[in-house]
Amino acid sequence: MSTLAESHDATDLPPFDHGRAERAIRELLYAVGEDPDREGLKDTPARVARAYAEMFAGLRMTPESVLTTTFDLGHDEMVLVKDIEVWSVCEHHLVPFTGSAHIGYIPNDEGQITGLSKLARLVDVFAKRPQVQERLTSQIADSMVEILKPRGVIVVIECEHLCMTMRGVRKPGAKTVTSAVRGQLRDSPTTRAEAMSLIIGG
Ligand SMILES: Nc1nc2c(ncn2[C@@H]2O[C@H](COP(=O)(O)OP(=O)(O)OP(=O)(O)O)[C@@H](O)[C@H]2O)c(=O)[nH]1
Numbered sequence: 291m292s293t294l295a296e297s298h299d300a301t302d303l304p305p306f307d308h309g310r311a312e313r314a315i316r317e318l319l320y321a322v323g324e325d326p327d328r329e330g331l332k333d334t335p336a337r338v339a340r341a342y343a344e345m346f347a348g349l350r351m352t353p354e355s356v357l358t359t360t361f362d363l364g365h366d367e368m369v370l371v372k373d374i375e376v377w378s379v380c381e382h383h384l385v386p387f388t389g390s391a392h393i394g395y396i397p398n399d400e401g402q403i404t405g406l407s408k409l410a411r412l413v414d415v416f417a418k419r420p421q422v423q424e425r426l427t428s429q430i431a432d433s434m435v436e437i438l439k440p441r442g443v444i445v446v447i448e449c450e451h452l453c454m455t456m457r458g459v460r461k462p463g464a465k466t467v468t469s470a471v472r473g474q475l476r477d478s479p480t481t482r483a484e485a486m487s488l489i490i491g492g
């Protein structure tokens with residue numbers, strides 16, 4: 291499994307190689323029996339390359355670059371942002387998985403908290419990469435621990451994987467739920483139960 295440290299190498303990556311992606315898409319179109327030079331497809335390799343650059347933009351982003359703004363509000367109790375939309379790409383089939391992330395944390399003793407939108411941005415840093423849902427979940431939790439140094443973190447993600455819906459086992463509606471719990475939220479069943487009831491409840 292890749293570690294948080296690996297994700298920190300993101301800024302060392304060369305820029306997205308549009309030419310290479312376009313050549314690969316042309317090849318793929320030949321492989322499926324299509325003619326990439328026919329009218330309807332002639333711009334497709336370039337379009338797909340641009341789409342992939344966007345879908346995998348998180349490879350070139352770091353959690354430090356988004357978890358920047360912190361406020362010293364002195365609030366030392368749980369902060370929870372629910373229902374953050376997730377769009378990621380399954381690294382096994384390169385098709386989307388989509389759903390919601392719920393992120394809660396208990397700030398450290400100084401009550402140092404981050405901007406709410408930064409948590410949603412953090413989801414995209416790790417979602418916009420070839421992913422598996424388990425790693426997406428733990429990378430979000432571990433980067434919060436490392437950067438915000440909170441007393442506890444809980445990340446719950448629920449997604450539907452198109453590789454299980456549009457192909458293969460074909461089970462639309464099946465949802466995968468993953469969680470990563472760190473610090474006080476892991477150690478204290480009462481605090482964890484409170485977080486879970488906030489996530490599950492209205
Ligand atoms: N644990 C985990 N598995 C995933 C995720 N996304 C896709 N998968 C699974 O990855 C597995 C890949 O299985 P393989 O047998 O190698 O591939 P496959 O023949 O295409 O498998 P099927 O999807 O069952 O047709 C499948 O069971 C997928 O459901 C994920 O985020 N986490």
Ligand SMILES: [Zn+2]
Pocket residue numbers: 380381382383384385451453454
């Ligand atoms: Zn898949």
